[in-house]
Amino acid sequence: MPYTFNTPKDQQAMLDAIGAGSVEELFDCIPDDLRLSRLLDLPPALGELELTQHMQMLAAKNQHADQKVCFLGGGSYDHFVPAVVDAIASRGEFYTSYTPYQPEVSQGNLQVMFEYQTMICQLTGMDVSNASLYDGGSAATEAVLLAMSATKRSKVVPASSVHPEYRAIIETYFTHLDAELTTVGSPDGVFDASELEQAVDGETACVLIQHPNFFGCLEDVEAAATIAHAKGALLVVAVDPISLGLLKRPGDLGADVVIAEGQSLGTPMQYGGPYLGIMACREQFVRRMPGRIAGQTVDRRNKRCWVLTLQTREQHIRREKATSNICTNQGLFALRAAIYLAALGPQGLRETAELCLQKSHYAIGQIVADDRFELAFSQPTFKEFAIRDRSGEVESMLADAAESGIFAGIPLGKWYPELADCFLVTVTEKRTKQEIDSLANSLSRASINSTVSV
Amino acid sequence: MRNPRATQLLFELSKSGRRASRLPASDVPEREVSTMLPAAAIADEAPPLSEVAEPDVVRHFTNLSTLNMSVDTHFYPLGSCTMKHNPKRNERLAGLPGIAHLHPYQPEESVQGLLQLLYDLQEFLAEISGLPAVSLQPAAGAHGELTALMMAAAYFNDLGEKRTKVLTPDSAHGTNPASARMAGFEAVTVKSNAEGLVDLDDLRPKLDDQVGVFMITNPSTLGIFDDQVAEIADLVRKQGGLIYLDGANMNAILGVARPGDFGADMMHFNPHKTFSGPHGGGGPGAGPICVTEKLGGYLPVPVVAKRDGKYSLDCDRSKTIGRVRSFFGNVGVLVRAYCYICTHGPDGLKRVSENAVLNANYLLSKVKHILPVPHGDRCMHEFVASASDVKKVKGISAMDIAKRLLDYGFHAPTVYFPLTVAESMMVEPTESESKEMLDAFAEVLFRVTDEPADLLHEAPHTTTISRPDEVQAARRPVMKWTPA
Structure with a gap:
């Protein structure tokens, strides 16, 4: 057993001290008929070398983003991660510690939480951030639950341009709650303002939009704020944190709660998780916020320090009356985000955002140069955009591109049947001109192939 | 330095x-x-x-x-959190580009190795739990609880039954009642008896046809295996209810007993505890759930399926409750759990639990002479001692002892939880500590309780800060830095 210490001699000495005849006897409290009378049916143990070889074999059956050229996005992004992020986050003092229940021996984690919260406020223009939630989807869900509790209203109005999986999670959560979901369409790639105005009424707890939205299009955040606030509803805005290097902060545009998938900030894609749920709000809602929050205080010698604060919101104190059932946060990824933002700084984040913008717009030009393709929506976009394939053979074309080493995009028909001829392309700062040109060529080639096959 | x-x-x-x-x-x-x-x-x-x-x-x-205590640097007997060794090999393997650099929307053909791993992990967890249907999607234990309770609600809905209540023992984690409420149930507390087990006399009258789910943590947060669990399951089933097992304490019974065999219909694992995922300063965790066949259809999507040697994400399940998380779930945590299970094999996992229970009992045999352990001389993977006597006699609280332990280089046990024991100190040594370490801890605990009360009230003395003012932090919350 690689991770245990007890030698047979130790075991005997320990059993003697306990006054037990055998280790088996320690399990006497479990009635015989409730025990497993055989060994578990699992593969035999592997040593470190065998396990390494086994995992390398499994990993080799996958095609990863460093081998292929990745133009996939939709909430998970292939951004560059500076070496300092990995170097610091792999320190055992960070990743093998836990929730700071003893602040005296957790000041490192607590100060990082406080710094992370500050950076999220700097980024979003909000008053308060928590120390993170599971992911963007859970943050969106918790944000609408916060809005329902703050307004004592039960109707939530998301735009269909919000990540379809975030909306699906909210729908799941709402099934057994006294709550109503009214989704507003986005026929032109952004929420339909007149439909939104009609949907929002005196029962509406919040409007939920994403900016840039799932299609990569910029939404009119201020218009959504005006519509929501006119009826006393809150505005929840999901953002792409990288875009905030360039775009106005949602807090400056009327958002009441800002949430985001924070994976872009230094966390590897790892097939969808673990990620970082970002959540920040205006001061007045802080006592309804879910999750851990670090606060500044002083110790008995009057020295500045940090503790977990406002814990009376939380499940371990309030049980069923808590703001949420959430216990763990994503401390390790909040740390990564803090290091990432420290390493990039304001100029680095701005340049990253500008590179995404420049390169994605170059990609649009290259792709639509083939008149088989057009932009699905004529809206300003940041780093993602939806392309319509006029020949309507999205799946086979993307498969061809993958064959030639390019993950070209995500088909949209799965979530939006009316967009079955469209796919979503993402261009981060990592993509080179050459890769973008290859993408455009590959899509055009696929066009010829399928013409031939027809 | x-x-x-x-x-x-x-x-x-x-x-x-x-x-x-x-x-x-x-x-x-x-x-x-x-x-x-x-x-x-x-x-x-x-x-x-x-x-x-x-x-x-x-x-x-x-x-x-360097201002943190961690498992890599200190003994960390934080009860209920299973702060065991986090194997370095798992970190390296989860970081392989062929795992860490996969996009969640890649074509399924391009992630067959990972899907194979996840499929096999579903099978492993089904075998370890004795419950055949598995979802790896929940992002944390509490998220697993909520997911399972939403499945239970959907199940009763299909049966045409309106069940409004979830019962939780008073020693349960706070997440249990909080999850119940979020799934639309009313949370009703069931008392513990003097032995720390579920009080059947309190349970019986509360058990009616309005009860959807009884949530039990077994072994309990007191570190006791509730041997009435089969009887409880019978009582609940007679009323048409379901049993949920909070798997927080699975480290005690791997390969020894399976929840599916002792009455559970649903459960979650905490792979960051049981299967050594690093706790990351507060996360990430994961909360995979395992359920009986009849509930399997309600699992959230996607589930990894295998057909003709090909692995795929099955989203097309008619009874599913839907999605509970974006993308697949906390894959990085699940990969580490897979590595941990593969490292141990069937025999090794059983040894993990045996050594976890042996270590806890050994420590209990020493601690009970210093602080009483109200629920007996034996325990499973953890035990709860009480500082109430020493508080009465010397004015030293559980918090004082916890703080002073920090000076001696030990992380404190969990204090003031569970709420059912006054001045509680919940100690979970885990299997990855040596007899020498346990001896040293017990010796220090003995020394600490003998020290002057005043010294303890102001402890810790050697850390960079001591006794932060939490009242001020909550009254005038400062939650971000602002320029002077």
Whole structure:
């Protein structure tokens, strides 16, 4: 057993001290008929070398983003991660510690939480951030639950341009709650303002939009704020944190709660998780916020320090009356985000955002140069955009591109049947001109192939 | 050597014009930003983040790390959290580019190795739990509870039954009643008896046809296996209810007993506890759930399926409750759990639990002479001692003892939980500690309870800070740095 210490001699000495005849006897409290009378049916143990070889074999059956050229996005992004992020986050003092229940021996984690919260406020223009939630989807869900509790209203109005999986999670959560979901369409790639105005009424707890939205299009955040606030509803805005290097902060545009998938900030894609749920709000809602929050205080010698604060919101104190059932946060990824933002700084984040913008717009030009393709929506976009394939053979074309080493995009028909001829392309700062040109060529080639096959 | 300058905030190090990153020049023909984005959307300037150099970043965060206790550096007997050794091999293997650099929307053909791993992990967890249907999607234990309770609600809905209540023992984690409420149930507390087990006399009258689910943590947070569990399951079933097992304490019974065999219909695992996922300063965790066949249809999507040797994400399940998380779930945590299970095999997993239980009982045999352990001489993977006697006699509280232990280089046990024991100290040594370490801990505990009360009230004395004012922090909350 690689991770245990007890030698047979130790075991005997320990059993003697306990006054037990055998280790088996320690399990006497479990009635015989409730025990497993055989060994578990699992593969035999592997040593470190065998396990390494086994995992390398499994990993080799996958095609990863460093081998292929990745133009996939939709909430998970292939951004560059500076070496300092990995170097610091792999320190055992960070990743093998836990929730700071003893602040005296957790000041490192607590100060990082406080710094992370500050950076999220700097980024979003909000008053308060928590120390993170599971992911963007859970943050969106918790944000609408916060809005329902703050307004004592039960109707939530998301735009269909919000990540379809975030909306699906909210729908799941709402099934057994006294709550109503009214989704507003986005026929032109952004929420339909007149439909939104009609949907929002005196029962509406919040409007939920994403900016840039799932299609990569910029939404009119201020218009959504005006519509929501006119009826006393809150505005929840999901953002792409990288875009905030360039775009106005949602807090400056009327958002009441800002949430985001924070994976872009230094966390590897790892097939969808673990990620970082970002959540920040205006001061007045802080006592309804879910999750851990670090606060500044002083110790008995009057020295500045940090503790977990406002814990009376939380499940371990309030049980069923808590703001949420959430216990763990994503401390390790909040740390990564803090290091990432420290390493990039304001100029680095701005340049990253500008590179995404420049390169994605170059990609649009290259792709639509083939008149088989057009932009699905004529809206300003940041780093993602939806392309319509006029020949309507999205799946086979993307498969061809993958064959030639390019993950070209995500088909949209799965979530939006009316967009079955469209796919979503993402261009981060990592993509080179050459890769973008290859993408455009590959899509055009696929066009010829399928013409031939027809 | 600890650096006294460590506690400066990053923002206080900031100086205009410094930077740690340099992005490449654009290799595509540049356009004016204003030709691509409306002026109204663009910020006048970059967000007001700190401006620091790379050596600042490295030194700042490295120094902060030294202010933490961690499993890598200290004995961390934090009850209920299973702070066991986090194998380095698992970190390296989860970081392989063929695992860490996969996009969640890649074509299924391009992630067959990972899907195979996840499929096999579903099978492993089904075998370990004795419950055949598995979802790896929940992001944490509490999320697993909520997911399972939403499944239970859907199940009763299909049966045409309106069940409004979930029962939880008073010793349960706070997440249990909180999850119940979020799934639309009313949470009703069931008392524990003098032995720390579920009080059947309190349970019986509360058990009616309105009860959907009884949530039990077994072994309990007191470290006791509730041997009435089969009887409880019978009682609940007679009323048509379901049993949920909070798997927080699975480290005690791996390969020894399976929840599916002792009455559970649903359960979650905490792979960051039982299967050694690092706790990350508060997360990430994961909360895979296992359920009986009849509930399997309600699992959230996607589930990994295998057909003709090909693995795929099955989203097309008619009874599913839907999605509970974006993408697949906390894959990085699940990969580490898979590595841990493969490292141990069937025999090794059983040894894990045997040694966890042996270590806890050994420590209990020493601690009980210092602080009473109200629920008996034997335990499973953890035990709860009480400082109430020493508080009465010497005025030393569980908190005082916890704080003083820090001075001796031990992380404190969990204090003041469970709520059913006064001045509780919940000790979970885990299997990955030596007899010498347990001896040293017990010796220090003995010494501490013998020290002057005044010394303890002001403990810790050797840490960078001591006894932060939590009342002030909550009354006048300062939750971010603001420029002077």
